[in-house]
Amino acid sequence: MAKKQRCYIYTRVSTELQIDGYSLEAQKERLRSEAKHRKMQVCGEYSDEGKSGKNIAGRPEFKKMLSDIKSGKDDVDYVLVFKLSRFGRNAADTLNSLQFMEDYGVNLLCVEDGIDSAGAAGKLIISVLASVAEIERSNISEQTMAGRQQKARDGKWNGGFAPYGYKLVDKEGEKAKVLVINEEEAELVRLIYKLYLQGMGLSRVAKWLNDNGYIKKIRQNGSVSFISSAFVKGVLDNPVYGGFIAYGRRKNEKIDGTRDEYHVVKQDKDSYKLYEGQHDAIIDRETWFRVQAKRELNAFKREKTHSKEHEHMVSALLKCPVCGASMYGVVNRKKKKNSDEFYTDMWYYTCKNRKLVSGHLCNYKKHVRQDELNAEVIALVKYVFGGENDMKDQILKKLDSDDSVKELLEEKTRLEKEKNSLVSKKTKQLRRINDLDIDDEFYDDLMKTYKDGLYEINEQIAVIDNNLYQNELAIQNAQGENLSVEVYKRIIDEMIDNIDDMTDADKKMLMNLLIEKIEIYPEKQKDGRWIKSVQFKIPLNIDGKAVDTLYFDDEEDDTEGDENSLPLSKNVETVCLLHRANM
Incomplete structure (x- = not known):
C-alpha cells in the first residue's frame, strides 16, 4: 500500500x-x-x-x-x-x-x-x-x-501619520481622512517659526523651548517629549505648515550590494513638487516663505574667518565619559577690550548631547582643552608606534610571519573534498529511493529509512556550505589584512617622526587611520592625564598576543603592573601603565 x-x-x-x-x-x-x-x-x-x-x-x-x-x-x-x-x-x-x-x-x-x-x-x-x-x-x-x-495634485494628504500640529479625521464625501489643525499642537509649531525669525538658530530654539517648560506631545511617530533641534528643523522645512502638499520629498532607494533592501533618502528641494493643499495652513504663506529664505541662507557652509588651519584632531574618536556619545569641538573666542583684535582662540571638546541634538540630554558639562588632550594622544602614538620602544616593528608581527592564508586554503580544500563525498552519497540515496517498488511490503519502512538518511546528508551539506562561506570570508579578510599591514607600515614610517610638523588636517587623518576610539576620565587626573583607554584599528603584538585596546592605570592603582603591562616613556608628562584589554 x-x-x-x-x-x-x-x-x-x-x-x-x-x-x-x-x-x-x-x-x-x-x-x-x-x-x-x-x-x-x-x-x-x-x-x-x-x-x-x-x-x-x-x-x-x-x-x-x-x-x-x-x-x-x-x-x-x-x-x-x-x-x-x-x-x-x-x-x-x-x-x-x-x-x-x-x-x-x-x-x-x-x-x-x-x-x-x-x-x-x-x-x-x-x-x-x-x-x-x-x-x-x-x-x-x-x-x-x-x-x-x-492625490498630491488634488491637494489631499497622501498617506502616513499626520504631521505634528495636525490630526486626521473622517470627512463626509471623502474616502480618505483629511488633515485638520490640532490646536493643542499647533501652538508649538507657531512658536517655533516665531522664535526662528527672531534670530535664533535651530539648537537655540530647542533649548529655549525646553528651558521654558514646553514639551512635545507624545504620539505614534514621536516617543520623546524633549524638543530636539532635529524636530525644530523638521517643522521649519515641512511645506505642509504653509498650506502645501509635497510629493517626492523622500524616495526609496535600493541599498547597493543588496537584492531587495531599500532605505529612505531625503531629496533636495529642487527635486520635489509642491501642490496647493486643501487643508488649512498653520503658518501664513508670507511667514513660511520668509523662513524658507532664511533656511536657504543658513544652509550655505560658512568660510572660516579665524584659525583657518585648525582642525578638531580627535573629535570623531573621542567618547563622552557619561553617555558614550561622540564629542565635538567648540571654541572660546574673545575680543580684546577697545580693539578689533582677538585673543588667541581656546579650543575645547564637549559632548554633543548637551545640545539635545537627538532629544536626549547629557549632564556632562566639562569642556576638555584640546591642546592638552591632543598632546597626550600624540605622545601616546609616538610611544606606541615609534621612538625608543619602536613597537611599529611588532605590529601584526605574528600575522605577518605565520601561514594563516595557507592554512585557510588547505581548510577550503578539505571542506570541498568532504562536500563532494556527501554529494555523491546523496546521489546514491536518491537512486535507492527512485528504485523502490511501491508494491513492496516494506516500501513504507524503506522509504522512511532512506528519507531519514537523505535528511541527515542534507544537514551535513548545509553545515559544510556554511563553513565554506565562513572560510572564504576569512581568506578574503586575511589577504586584506596583509595588504593593510604594508600600507600602515609605510604610513607610520613616513609620518610618525614628522607628526609635530604636520598640519592639523594631516594629524586628524593620521589619527583616524590608526585609532578607533578614545575614552577619557570624567575629570582630569591629579597628574594631568585625561585618557583612560585607546582602541586602535590595527592590533599590536604584545607578548605574542594581538591586542587592540590599551588602558591607562587609574592613578589610585599602586600596583607595579603585571607581565602584560607596558610602561610609558618619560617624555609623556606622567608615568603610567598600559594594560592589555580583555579580549
Whole structure:
C-alpha cells in the first residue's frame, strides 16, 4: 500500500481585502479541498495576513514553515499554495525558497495555476511565473505611487501619520481622512517659526523651548517629549505648515550590494513638487516663505574667518565619559577690550548631547582643552608606534610571519573534498529511493529509512556550505589584512617622526587611520592625564598576543603592573601603565 502523502498549507494576503478576489478563509478552504481530493494529510497551516510578497523577511509564518521543513517536524512531501503569487512575488526569493524546500524533499503545488514543481515542466513554469509576479509587484508599486502623486495634485494628504500640529479625521464625501489643525499642537509649531525669525538658530530654539517648560506631545511617530533641534528643523522645512502638499520629498532607494533592501533618502528641494493643499495652513504663506529664505541662507557652509588651519584632531574618536556619545569641538573666542583684535582662540571638546541634538540630554558639562588632550594622544602614538620602544616593528608581527592564508586554503580544500563525498552519497540515496517498488511490503519502512538518511546528508551539506562561506570570508579578510599591514607600515614610517610638523588636517587623518576610539576620565587626573583607554584599528603584538585596546592605570592603582603591562616613556608628562584589554 502506497504511503499517504503529507502536506503543509500556506496562505497570504497583502491587505485585509484579498487583491485577487479571494479572502484568506476562501484560500484555506480551497487548499483543504484540494488536499482532500489528492488524499493528502494536512499537517500544518501557515498564514501571513497583511504581509507583502516582496521578500520573505517580513513573513514570519512563511519563515516558520521553512524552519519546520528543515527540521523534518512533520516529514511533509508538499506545500500547497493558492497561486504562485501567494508564495512570493520576488523571483529570486521564490526560486531560492523552492530550492530550499526541494533540498529537503518537499515540492510545491500551486492549486489555481495547476503547477507541480515535482516535474521538470513545473520548475520551468515556476521560474517564468515568478519573474512575471515580480514585474506585477513592480507595476503595483508604480500604480500606488502614481495614485499618491495624483492625490498630491488634488491637494489631499497622501498617506502616513499626520504631521505634528495636525490630526486626521473622517470627512463626509471623502474616502480618505483629511488633515485638520490640532490646536493643542499647533501652538508649538507657531512658536517655533516665531522664535526662528527672531534670530535664533535651530539648537537655540530647542533649548529655549525646553528651558521654558514646553514639551512635545507624545504620539505614534514621536516617543520623546524633549524638543530636539532635529524636530525644530523638521517643522521649519515641512511645506505642509504653509498650506502645501509635497510629493517626492523622500524616495526609496535600493541599498547597493543588496537584492531587495531599500532605505529612505531625503531629496533636495529642487527635486520635489509642491501642490496647493486643501487643508488649512498653520503658518501664513508670507511667514513660511520668509523662513524658507532664511533656511536657504543658513544652509550655505560658512568660510572660516579665524584659525583657518585648525582642525578638531580627535573629535570623531573621542567618547563622552557619561553617555558614550561622540564629542565635538567648540571654541572660546574673545575680543580684546577697545580693539578689533582677538585673543588667541581656546579650543575645547564637549559632548554633543548637551545640545539635545537627538532629544536626549547629557549632564556632562566639562569642556576638555584640546591642546592638552591632543598632546597626550600624540605622545601616546609616538610611544606606541615609534621612538625608543619602536613597537611599529611588532605590529601584526605574528600575522605577518605565520601561514594563516595557507592554512585557510588547505581548510577550503578539505571542506570541498568532504562536500563532494556527501554529494555523491546523496546521489546514491536518491537512486535507492527512485528504485523502490511501491508494491513492496516494506516500501513504507524503506522509504522512511532512506528519507531519514537523505535528511541527515542534507544537514551535513548545509553545515559544510556554511563553513565554506565562513572560510572564504576569512581568506578574503586575511589577504586584506596583509595588504593593510604594508600600507600602515609605510604610513607610520613616513609620518610618525614628522607628526609635530604636520598640519592639523594631516594629524586628524593620521589619527583616524590608526585609532578607533578614545575614552577619557570624567575629570582630569591629579597628574594631568585625561585618557583612560585607546582602541586602535590595527592590533599590536604584545607578548605574542594581538591586542587592540590599551588602558591607562587609574592613578589610585599602586600596583607595579603585571607581565602584560607596558610602561610609558618619560617624555609623556606622567608615568603610567598600559594594560592589555580583555579580549
